[in-house]
Structures are given as C-alpha cells and as structure tokens.
Amino acid sequence: xxxxxxxxxxxxxxxxxxxxxxxxxxxxxxxxxxxxxxxxxxxxxxxxxxxxxxxxxxxxxxxxxxxxxxxxxxxxxxxxxxxxxxxxxxxxxxxxxxxxxxxxxxxxxxxxxxxxxxxxxxxxxxxxxxxxxxxxxxxxxxxxxxxxxxxxxxxxxxxxxxxxxxxxxxxxxxxxxxxxxxxxxxxxxxxxxxxxxxxxxxxxxxxxxxxxxxxxxxxxxxxxxxxxxxxxxxxxxxxxxxxxxxxxxxxxxxxxxxxxxxxxxxxxxxxxxxx
Numbered sequence: 001x002x003x004x005x006x007x008x009x010x011x012x013x014x015x016x017x018x019x020x021x022x023x024x025x026x027x028x029x030x031x032x033x034x035x036x037x038x039x040x041x042x043x044x045x046x047x048x049x050x051x052x053x054x055x056x057x058x059x060x061x062x063x064x065x066x067x068x069x070x071x072x073x074x075x076x077x078x079x080x081x082x083x084x085x086x087x088x089x090x091x092x093x094x095x096x097x098x099x100x101x102x103x104x105x106x107x108x109x110x111x112x113x114x115x116x117x118x119x120x121x122x123x124x125x126x127x128x129x130x131x132x133x134x135x136x137x138x139x140x141x142x143x144x145x146x147x148x149x150x151x152x153x154x155x156x157x158x159x160x161x162x163x164x165x166x167x168x169x170x171x172x173x174x175x176x177x178x179x180x181x182x183x184x185x186x187x188x189x190x191x192x193x194x195x196x197x198x199x200x201x202x203x204x205x206x207x208x209x210x211x212x213x214x215x216x217x218x219x220x221x222x223x224x225x226x227x228x229x230x231x232x233x234x235x236x237x238x239x240x241x242x243x244x245x246x247x248x249x250x251x252x253x254x255x256x257x258x259x260x261x262x263x264x265x266x267x268x269x270x271x272x273x274x275x
Contacts, residue, residue, distance in 0.1 A: 039198055057087035061120040061131060065154055082119040084112050086131055092191035106142050107190030108132060110168055113154055118226055124156035149188075170232045172196055173203050177236075177246040204257055206233045207250070 001260055019041070023034040051069045054060055067077040086108065096104040116123045125143065146153050153166070168189060175185050182193040182200075188194070202223050220227045240246035246259045 005131055012242050023074055033237070039194070039201065055085060058083055058085050059131060060084075061123075061127060063123050063127050066117060066120050066122050080119065080121045082116045082121040083084055083085055084115050084131055086112070088195075091192040091195050094194065095190055098131055099187065099190060103133060103190050105134070105138075105149070108145075109139070109142055109146065109149065110190065114168055117154065118228070122156050124153065128155070167229060167232050169203075169229065170201050172199050173233065173236050177240055177243075179245075179249055200253075203236070204231050204253060206230055207237050207254065208257060210234055212236070 008190075020031075020034040020038050023029040023037060029037070041143070060081055060083055062079045062081055065080045068078040088108075092104055092108065094213060095107050099107075109132070112128060112131055113123055123131075125136055125139045128139045132139070143153050143155065172185055172189060172191075175188070175239070176182075176196070182196045185191075185196050186193045202225060205223050206219055206225070209222060216227060216230060220226075220230045223230070225233075238251070241252050
C-alpha cells in the first residue's frame with residue numbers, strides 16, 4: 001500500500017471503492033463481479049436522484065436557461081438550477097493519473113457543459129471557472145485547446161440559441177464503432193476507460209431494448225438516460241446499419257451481450273452470500 005501513487009490512493013478513497021469493498025468483504029463477491037455490479041449501479045442510479053439532491057462531488061449552480069435568447073444582460077436572463085459533477089471520484093483520479101491536472105480539468109469542462117445542457121442550462125466560461133475554482137483565463141485557455149483538438153465546446157457564448165449540438169457521448173460511440181480502443185477514446189475525451197466502457201454498455205442496452213420494441217420513454221427510464229440521449233443513440237444505431245464495417249462491429253458486440261449476462265448470472269450464483 002505504501003508504494004501506491006497519490007492518484008491510486010485517492011482512487012481507493014472514493015465511494016465506488018468503498019461499495020466494491022463491501023461487496024467483496026461482506027458478501028464474498030469476487031473483484032470482477034463487484035466491479036460489474038458497481039458499473040451497473042452507476043448506470044441505473046446515476047441519474048435517478050432528485051434534482052434537489054446533491055451527492056458528494058456535486059454542486060448546484062444557477063446558469064442561463066438554454067431557452068433564453070442570447071443578448072440580454074444575465075440579470076434579465078431566464079435561469080435554471082443545474083446539478084454538476086465537479087469531482088467524479090475514481091474516474092477523475094484515473095484521468096489525472098494518465099493525463100495530468102490539465103487533462104483532468106478539460107474532461108471536467110466537457111462533462112459540466114453536457115450535464116448543464118441535459119438539464120436545460122448552458123454554462124458560461126465564468127460558470128466553469130466558479131465550479132472548477134480556477135480563473136477565467138485558465139478556462140479560456142482550456143476551451144481554446146479543446147476546440148483545436150476538434151471538440152465542440154458549447155459555452156454560453158457559443159450556443160446562441162442554436163441548440164445543444166452533438167453529445168460527446170455520441171462521438172464516443174461513433175469512434176468505438178470505428179474500432180478505436182477504450183484507452184484511445186479516453187485520451188481523446190479526457191475520460192477514464194471505465195467511463196467509456198459505461199457509455200458503450202448503455203448504448204448497447206438502448207439498442208437491445210429498441211430491438212425488443214420497447215417504447216422510447218421506457219428505454220430512457222430503464223437505462224436512466226434522457227429521452228434526447230436515447231434518440232441520439234438510436235440515430236447512431238440506424239446510421240451504423242448503413243455502414244457495413246460499423247454494422248459488423250455492432251453485431252459482434254451485441255452477440256456478446258447475452259453471453260456476458262449469462263456469465264455474470266452464473267458467477268453471482270456461485271459467489272453470493274453464504275448461509
């Protein structure tokens with residue numbers, strides 16, 4: 001334990017690590033099964049807390065409404081309260097360990113902007129500076145670098161009523177369909193590989209439910225996603241069917257889903273609580 005790096009020690013002090021430790025010590029689950037259950041819990045419960053509830057690492061912030069016209073002074077602009085994940089715990093620690101403090105902050109900028117847009121709000125560079133506790137010049141420099149790298153960075157000054165743009169989660173799925181690896185996509189998006197895997201898992205669940213003719217709103221509920229994100233994912237799915245190499249990748253992964261589910265069920269039966 002003494003040989004662990006600072007980032008590794010911080011990762012062990014997250015709520016996720018504590019939850020996995022309980023599963024392993026109290027219920028005798030294997031490390032792999034505990035990790036799988038942790039991922040499922042994040043997928044199912046990540047967006048299910050009430051808007052007023054703020055978990056560790058989150059903050060509430062008043063920002064301009066996405067519906068508000070651009071131009072009037074901020075004090076005259078319609079505002080909404082949004083819940084922002086400033087510190088995602090283990091995932092942010094992983095990004096910092098691989099890409100440094102600047103890479104971690106860039107990933108947080110992309111996440112905060114998307115979280116705000118998903119809740120009907122649009123953050124300004126000043127909002128980002130306040131949330132991340134840095135000066136606006138730092139945010140401006142990071143935003144410029146993100147744009148140069150090809151990211152769409154929709155701050156208040158950029159949206160101007162044109163809508164939320166393409167979700168970064170959609171871009172992740174498109175790169176994945178092009179057979180880019182989790183680590184490579186993670187570096188591009190300043191995310192952890194675990195986060196990339198979680199987005200892909202949710203995308204596959206959306207596709208499976210769609211193929212089962214599940215209603216759009218029910219898919220959103222079951223995957224704890226917004227209706228807009230489900231629509232975006234289904235649009236990616238339909239487009240992938242028209243591109244042979246993407247369709248092949250998609251079919252390969254969908255064929256593995258049921259196999260993985262049977263494997264997890266079998267391990268759960270073998271490694272569950274003992275009488």
